[in-house]
Amino acid sequence: MGGYLEGLACRACDARYPAEVRSICDECFGPVEPAYDEERIRAEVTRGAIEAGPRSLWRYEPLLPATRNTSIDLGDGWSPLRRAHRLGAELGLPNLWLKDETRNPTHSFKDRVVSVALTKAFEFGFDTVACASTGNLANAVAAHAAAGGLHAVALVPADLEPAKLTATAVYGATLVEVDGTYDDVQRLCSEAQEESPWAFVNVGLRPYYAEGSKTIALETAEQLGWRSPDHAVVPVASGALLTKVAEGFRQLWRVGLLDDEPSVRVSGAQAQGCSPVATAFAEGSEEIQPVRHPDTIARSLAIGAPADGHFALQEVRKSGGALDAVSDDEIVEAVGLLARTEGIFAETAGGVTIATLQRLAARGVVRPDEVVVAYITGMGLKTLDGFGTRFGVAATITPELEALAKAVPWEA
Numbered sequence: 001m002g003g004y005l006e007g008l009a010c011r012a013c014d015a016r017y018p019a020e021v022r023s024i025c026d027e028c029f030g031p032v033e034p035a036y037d038e039e040r041i042r043a044e045v046t047r048g049a050i051e052a053g054p055r056s057l058w059r060y061e062p063l064l065p066a067t068r069n070t071s072i073d074l075g076d077g078w079s080p081l082r083r084a085h086r087l088g089a090e091l092g093l094p095n096l097w098l099k100d101e102t103r104n105p106t107h108s109f110k111d112r113v114v115s116v117a118l119t120k121a122f123e124f125g126f127d128t129v130a131c132a133s134t135g136n137l138a139n140a141v142a143a144h145a146a147a148g149g150l151h152a153v154a155l156v157p158a159d160l161e162p163a164k165l166t167a168t169a170v171y172g173a174t175l176v177e178v179d180g181t182y183d184d185v186q187r188l189c190s191e192a193q194e195e196s197p198w199a200f201v202n203v204g205l206r207p208y209y210a211e212g213s214k215t216i217a218l219e220t221a222e223q224l225g226w227r228s229p230d231h232a233v234v235p236v237a238s239g240a241l242l243t244k245v246a247e248g249f250r251q252l253w254r255v256g257l258l259d260d261e262p263s264v265r266v267s268g269a270q271a272q273g274c275s276p277v278a279t280a281f282a283e284g285s286e287e288i289q290p291v292r293h294p295d296t297i298a299r300s301l302a303i304g305a306p307a308d309g310h311f312a313l314q315e316v317r318k319s320g321g322a323l324d325a326v327s328d329d330e331i332v333e334a335v336g337l338l339a340r341t342e343g344i345f346a347e348t349a350g351g352v353t354i355a356t357l358q359r360l361a362a363r364g365v366v367r368p369d370e371v372v373v374a375y376i377t378g379m380g381l382k383t384l385d386g387f388g389t390r391f392g393v394a395a396t397i398t399p400e401l402e403a404l405a406k407a408v409p410w411e412a
């Protein structure tokens, strides 16, 4: 089993390339992505073999563009899929499940994309890896580079949460703040990709990087008993995660690992301070207008010109899902709701997902009869400043029983 990667294929015109450092098609400038020998996978890969694999995303090695024996695996992925009875009751969704990505090694789903991309960088012989990041990617690149003995350079916009800066630099990565937005950082990295000897995980290695996102859908299906859900609710920054979630269920079906052909409605969540994809959806437009000055506490989603926004929009429309955008206040309230009902402390992006789910459920877009999976992509301790004073101490008292009884009255 193994070696199913055939090379790269253009998503727009299907031109073929070897598995090299490349993100764009020479013929049409479309994005390229890994292509596999799916017929051989279908013949050779069984559920049993996957179930016997490691408790990480590398259990899906046959559907990944890199090999497990050289993998930089910190125990990435294989996160819990939890039935959310209490939150479901609040939202009127009796079949709600949460994929808890806060449990990854650096506490966001970005560990998945980085484990795959850095394994590939190592295979290609790079000794320095780099990224343009809204925070979580920098954390994941820094940690995996450290474990793999690679140098890391992380470029971030200037207004990131302090926790995300510390959680990058601590691993020995070179952290560079750029005076600009994420889109400025991304453009700078595209230029540097051409001139420098570094492997940019979300530029030159983007096709491999994005495949890591797919594993979140593969796991969801396996954890539901090799079934796809009826509705997936996914936060959108560049749009890669949403696009790959949709594709992941279809690929599992094509290679014979699902009993029933998936028909998953896919919905997307954005913050009102940066909602280019949700706005295009609301306006019924094909064009995504870039947001020049993102302004939201959901910094990890603050990409004004999303590289895969167009594909995300298509997936949502084609599947009968929806996109919506929520305010900063709704985000904070939703983080509290999720924590109070399910014991999961999500970062602001998780609040975006839950608040959007709440809206879509209220509008009847997400329905009570559906098996719904919401993706909680990152951890709340990284974005404490985004919550302001909303969650604080109830009282400050002297160490005396009387003071306690006064501050927190109990029934006799």
Ligand SMILES: *Cc1c(COP(=O)(O)O)cnc(C)c1O
Pocket (backbone or CB within 6 Å): 108, 109, 110, 136, 137, 213, 235, 236, 237, 238, 239, 240, 241, 242, 300, 301, 347, 349, 350, 377, 378
């Ligand atoms: C990066 C990120 C996303 C969105 O990922 P894209 O693939 O860029 O759309 C969602 N949630 C969190 C916490 C992230 O860090």
Ligand SMILES: [Zn+2]
Pocket (backbone or CB within 6 Å): 010, 011, 012, 013, 014, 015, 025, 026, 027, 028, 029, 030
């Ligand atoms: Zn092409």
